[in-house]
Amino acid sequence: MGCMCVALDVAGRPAAGGVVIVDGGMGSQLQAEGVPMDEVAWSARANLAHPDAVRHVHEEYIRAGAQVIIANTYAANRAALEPAGLGDRVAEVNRAAMAAAADARAAAASCPVAVAGSMSSFCPPVMGGGPPGAPPGAAWDETWFPGLADFREQAQLLAGAGADLIALEMIGGLSYGRAAVQAATETGLPVWLGVSPVRRPDGTLGALPDLGDGCAFEDLVSAFAAPGLAAVTVMHASPEVIPEAMGIVRRHFAGPVGVYAETGQWAPPNWVFDGLTPHQYLAEALTWASAGAQLIGGCCGTGPEHIALLATRFGSLAP
Numbered sequence: 001m002g003c004m005c006v007a008l009d010v011a012g013r014p015a016a017g018g019v020v021i022v023d024g025g026m027g028s029q030l031q032a033e034g035v036p037m038d039e040v041a042w043s044a045r046a047n048l049a050h051p052d053a054v055r056h057v058h059e060e061y062i063r064a065g066a067q068v069i070i071a072n073t074y075a076a077n078r079a080a081l082e083p084a085g086l087g088d089r090v091a092e093v094n095r096a097a098m099a100a101a102a103d104a105r106a107a108a109a110s111c112p113v114a115v116a117g118s119m120s121s122f123c124p125p126v127m128g129g130g131p132p133g134a135p136p137g138a139a140w141d142e143t144w145f146p147g148l149a150d151f152r153e154q155a156q157l158l159a160g161a162g163a164d165l166i167a168l169e170m171i172g173g174l175s176y177g178r179a180a181v182q183a184a185t186e187t188g189l190p191v192w193l194g195v196s197p198v199r200r201p202d203g204t205l206g207a208l209p210d211l212g213d214g215c216a217f218e219d220l221v222s223a224f225a226a227p228g229l230a231a232v233t234v235m236h237a238s239p240e241v242i243p244e245a246m247g248i249v250r251r252h253f254a255g256p257v258g259v260y261a262e263t264g265q266w267a268p269p270n271w272v273f274d275g276l277t278p279h280q281y282l283a284e285a286l287t288w289a290s291a292g293a294q295l296i297g298g299c300c301g302t303g304p305e306h307i308a309l310l311a312t313r314f315g316s317l318a319p
Contacts, residue, residue, distance in 0.1 A: 008068065008114050012165040012190025012230030013256050014294040019314040022068045022260055022297025023061035024307045027075070028271040030057055032303060037269040040124060041084035044075040047096040048089065054097065058104030060304040062113055065311020066297065069104070070116045070167050072097040077154045079123040079146040091157055098161035116167040116192070117158030119180060121145055121211045128268040142175040142213070151176075151183035159187040169194040170236055172211030174223055181224055190230035192258065192295075195220060196237050197245040205241060205248065218248050225253035233258035236299040239276070239284040246291050258295025259288040263302060275301045278309045285310055 014020040027043030035053050038045040046054055058069050075081075076093045086093060094117075101115045123145050146154075155166060166184040171177045171194060184191045197205040197217040205217035212220070225232050232253045234245045239261045249257050261284065263275025276284065285296050296314065298306045 008165075008190075012114075012192065014231075018294065019289055020067050020295045021065050021307065021311045021314060022258065022295055023058070023066040023070060024260075024298035024302035024304065025262075025271070025300040026057060026070060026072050028264070028273075028300040029060075029303050030054065030072075031271055032273065033057065038084060039269050040127060041080055041086060042075045042122070042127065042269055043072055044081060044093055045084065045086070047072055047076070047093045047100065048086075051096055051100050054100040055104045055107075058101050059108040061307055062104060062108040064304040064308035065315070066113065066307055068114045068116055068295070068297070069101055070118050071101040071158070071163070072118075073154070073158060074118040074120045074169055075122040077119065077122065077146045078150045079144070083124050090153065094154060094157040095161050098158060098163065102162060114164040115162065116165045117155075117161075117163035118167050118169050119151060119154050119158070119184060120169040120194075121172055121176060121180075122170070125210055142173060145173060145176040146179070147176065148179035148183060151180050152186065155183040155187050159189055163189060165190040165192060165230060167192045167194060167233070170196045170208065170211055171224070172196060172207035172220065173213050174215055174220065175213070177220065177224055181226075185228070191228075192231045192233050193224055193229050194233045194235040195245075195249075196235060197241050198237070199241055205245060217245060218252075221249055222252045225249065227255065229253070229255060231256040231258050231295055233260065233295060235260045236262045238262065242284070242288060243291060246288065246293065250292070256294045257292060258297075259285070259293045260295075260297035260299045260302075262299045264300065266300070271300050273301060278306045281306050282309045282313055286313070289314065
């Protein structure tokens with residue numbers, strides 16, 4: 001794959017008129033290549049147990065044409081690692097992930113590639129249940145999720161390890177969302193806000209119910225889509241909801257909009273690969289680009305083949 005002309009500027013934004021290619025699913029691709037997913041910490045343990053595999057997946061995405069790779073730190077905040085028995089290794093897990101991404105870039109990149117540090121809402125409830133000791137069916141509780149101290153710790157680790165930007169992912173609650181945005185912004189790095197809409201029974205869009213307090217998607221976006229963000233991304237969402245979600249984002253945010261969708265199903269701790277083929281995914285991506293998406297990649301269920309097809313098609317859209 002040759003170099004494309006479109007890249008991020010120093011503020012983490014794509015050049016006007018072009019499409020920046022983001023990588024595909026990280027945890028799901030590690031699983032596809034034989035790395036076991038942890039019952040509590042999902043893909044985060046791979047940074048310690050399988051660092052070569054983590055680096056290899058990054059290399060695959062870079063060679064497929066990704067211009068932004070997202071480090072394997074989605075599940076590496078303290079709220080996720082402590083229940084997995086890794087509370088004393090938070091720094092090690094995050095630094096190992098960043099080292100794997102940096103090493104992959106050095107080995108595989110033939111043109112500029114940005115490394116994003118991921119920070120997310122990931123914690124035990126995401127794995128299909130509440131935290132240890134919570135009764136079955138317990139109502140959502142914001143104390144289960146990372147707090148400001150957790151996000152600050154991880155943000156500083158990612159910045160110190162050389163992240164080019166912070167990608168907030170699956171931010172679905174107003175309470176911890178404020179903490180995530182604050183901690184990421186405090187690093188001085190560009191920040192992408194990643195939100196994941198779902199279709200609610202009444203037909204409207206809401207935040208993922210397992211990840212927040214049940215707020216409407218528009219309320220979530222309006223609360224956090226500040227002008228200082230480098231981008232707002234609609235991510236880990238069904239392709240079906242993305243056009244409507246992009247319209248909502250556009251009502252509240254004038255900057256770059258990105259999309260990286262999921263495809264397939266979640267059966268914790270594993271992903272079920274029964275989703276869109278690369279060509280089917282490209283067909284969806286063309287609609288996102290026509291609606292103005294400037295950052296396009298893939299989330300869980302997508303792999304290097306999906307990204308290679310995106311890179312081949314959207315490389316021709318470089319300004």
